[in-house]
Amino acid sequence: MTITHEDELDGLKEIGRIVANTMQAMAKAMEPGMTTRELDEIGRDLLEHEGAVSAPQSTYDFPGFTCISVNEEIAHGIPGDRVIALGDLVNIDVSASKDGYFADTGATYNLAPEDPSLHRLCRDGRRAMQIGIAQVGRDKPLAGIGRAIGRFASGRGYTLIRNLASHGVGRSLHEYPGEIATWPTRGDTRRINKGLVMTVEPFLSTGGLWASGGSDGWTLYSEPAAPVVQYEHTVVATDRGATIVTLPG
Template sequence: MTITRQDELDGLKEIGRVVANTMQAMAQAMEPGMTTAELDEIGAAILEREGAVSAPQFTYDFPGATCISVNEEIAHGIPGTRVIAAGDLVNIDVSASKDGYFADTGATFRVPPVRPALDRLCRDGWRAMQIGIAQVRNGRPLAGIGAAIGKFAQARNYTLIRNLASHGTGRALHEYPAEIATWPNRRDRRRIDRGLVLTVEPFLSTGGLWATDGTDGWTLYSEPRAPVVQYEHTVVATDRGAIVVTLPG
């Protein structure tokens, strides 16, 4: 989607607020002993109360309102009977639509106590996302996002999952531009247009390179196996930089 009017930006900010509030409420409610299904129920109730529709359910018939991935699960985890335990890394990914607008956000949360190396990975995962967002500006190359994130990751001896990319969004969960690399990709010659709506969502790891399918048809795992974190915002490109729309409020 390309934003051309203020009412479009307002609609996008509204669903961005909803998904951000949903994710934060789920994170605050999360505790050891809770199942991922119970955590998903909290998110589903908030989305319903806000008049929003789960995007993965609506678009792909995903078996949950949100995606919840624990430890070795790095994306698209199905909410179910898995019990959250102390020391876990839990990724909560919330995407939804309201009044025809879509927004997508996600973050990896720590269930204390967490090993210092994983705590550092989480902090650097958030920094990697911010570094990518700083590259979003009218006229700049899309590949600049992945180039900047890749430089940061390499300097700190991290790897990036190279088949889980950012994407366009706004009027659908996934739309043009498809597959925006969050790793260096010199072959991409596309440019960022004013008003373009996209996600920035690097998957930072201590050794993982690829996302591989599990047995349930949804959940993805790191190959090679290694801790992975993901942080994601939906943003709008302007002449002055990026407007982040997935902010709580």
């Protein structure tokens, strides 16, 4: 989606606020002994209260209202009977629509007691997202996002999952300009147009390179096996840089 009117930005900020508040409330409620289904039900109730519709359900018939991925699961985890435990690495990804506008956000949490290496990975995963967002602006190269994140990751000894990309969003969950690499690439000459709505969501790892699917047809795992974190915002490109729409409020 490319924003051309202020009311479009208002619509995006509204659904952005909803998904951000939902994710934060889920994270705050998360505790050892809870199942991922119980956590997902909190997300369902919050989205329904705001009049929002789960995007993975409405778009792909996903068997959950949000995606919750634990430890070896790195994305698209199906909420179910898995019990969350102390020390787990839990990714919560919330995407939804309201009044024809879609927004997408995600974050990874390490339940106390925190492992120092996982704490650093979470901290640097958030920083990688921020570095990518800093590359968003009118007429900037799309490939600049992956180049900047790649420099940061390699400089600190991390790897990036190279088949889970950022994407256009706004009027649908995945749209123009398609996939946007959050790792260094060659040959992508596309530039960011003013008003472009997109996600920035690097998957930072201590050794993983690819996401591979499991037997349930949804959940993705790191290959080779290694801890992975993901942080995600939906942003709009402007003359002055990126406007983040997935902010709580």
